[in-house]
Amino acid sequence: MTAVSDTSELPSVKAETVLSARSRKPANLGQILRWLLLFLGGLLMIAPITYMISTSLKWPHEIYNVNLIPEEPTIENYTYVLEDGRFYLWFINSIIIAVITTVSNLFFDSLVGYTLCKFRFPGRYIVFIAILSTLMIPTEMLVIPWYMMSQSFGWLDSYWGIMFPGLMTAFGTFLMKQFFESVPDDFLEAARIDGLNEFQIWWKIAMPLVKPALAALAIFVFLGNWTAFLWPLIVTNSVEMYTVPVGLSGFGDEVDVAWELIMTGAAISTLPTLVVFLIFQRFIIRGVVMAGLKG
């Protein structure tokens, strides 16, 4: 049987079983409760987004009303935020930081993960455990050493200062190591015989086989850095170096927070995350790895 028919059969089989299960049994109480719980969960997820968009369409006097549909909808906030030059700067800062950090993570996390997974060398486990153990240290504990480090290296208030703690992550390394476990050694050995060097084997053979993991990691890292607040707030001083979340928090003045503007900025800043998700989600397809092996 070919793999083509394998993959095409799977979904239809699933769909059938779901259908038959549905038609055979009337919904019982447990099922109703489950649906209800899922529905509430869905509401919970969608509520802040709806509220954000709704608030961004309101005038200042209306923002403390909880009604979803604004009485007098306006796009004034959008015009204001987009015409305010600072928002563009922050947006570009955020894009630069999130993109560079994502690329760096994809490259280095998978390189280290691959090495830890596929090479046998003394001290391999110690290195792996040392990397993993850094996951247990919370960011709040790290910001002071980071700050002191940035200060002594002259990285304060710079892209490098904002980015350096996140250019490689223990989580990403761990994730990639685990995914490389699923890449059979035969592929790598075949490539070794074909004459690729170790770096080429990693780049040309192993990396394309873990695309789903890379896509997932890209989404995680991009979102994490796009929404990062605490560290960028601490390390930046000048308004020009702010990222979107740091900049937005500063909308308003000493006595009043301009929620409608913050929500407008937030609404605009969700767009890149949507784009990233749409680009990468198509790579998150299981079973790519197995196609080159026995049928």
Add this chain to the structure above:
Amino acid sequence: MAKLSLKKLTKSYGKVEVLHGIDLDVDDGEFVVFVGPSGCGKSTSLRMIAGLEEITSGEIWIGDRKVNDLEPKDRDIAMVFQNYAIYPHMSVRKNIAFGLWNAPLSKAEKAARIEEVARILDMSELLERKPSQLSGGQRQRVAIGRAMVRNPAVFLFDEPLSNLDAQLRTQMRLEIKKLHQQVGNTIIFVTHDQVEAMTLADRIVIMKDGHIQQVGTPEDVFHAPANTFVAQFIGAPSMNMLKVTGAGDEISLSSGVKMQPGRQTQTGRPLLLGVRPDDLSVDDQNPIVTGKVVVREPLGSETLIYVSGPQGEIVAKVPGKSGVKVGDEVKLGATPEALHFFDTETGDALV
């Protein structure tokens, strides 16, 4: 194309030695099959030739080069893996092209080589497909193509047919044999299937527990097995083994039957008498074994009968139309040339 020599090759994992000094010379263009039960060291030997396993001691020579310390890519070999290991994210064409990664050829020359290989393997129309769009047999063909395109001194096959279904396996076996006749490269082929070994090999290397048991042509190992292991491993069903006692020009079976094997045996010495199911005939004048047929397995052109008698159960292969039924009393005998004698303790064949 080149000769291949293994000299006192050993392999240890930690303190455990799994290969105990393998010596073997393979001629230029020879098709040699390593066969043995799992864990016998046949795949390890192959991987050491490929350079995928380190050599603990001993030497490997390909042509006139000692390759112990060469990288796999510099050994002038190509390997086909059991589970194909064709890269799933590349088209067939690209997969085959990877075999030419280091070849000092122009783009056009490479393309021509790929076309040529695809033509030989009859898969020209598959070149643009992805592995997921191929059947098992086609995938294995791509793997062979990737190896062929390198035109290596030595081809290494690591159980390449084990993942195919029975019919396809027979077909691919034939194709590999034809391919060898066509290209003529030296081939080392590892399998646990004795039929594959017999049908493909110029010479068979039978291994067990990290030792070579016998090296010889398929006829050699079948008709003149070096020991009881080889005798029972090669041939299906296995050779029957009967306990006998030598007595000059006679031997006596535990059942009391005496017979003239046509050779001298030491008086009083316990021996093992081996006789292949194919060599036994029913209603023999000088039967070795008499007993009742307990099971009958018709295979079409021939039938296997399991005969139970005072000396235990033995199996015989009789013509499909012989009409022997379960419960029949049969007298099984064989010509003296068909009898094999082995030492009871060492298992070695007595000549």
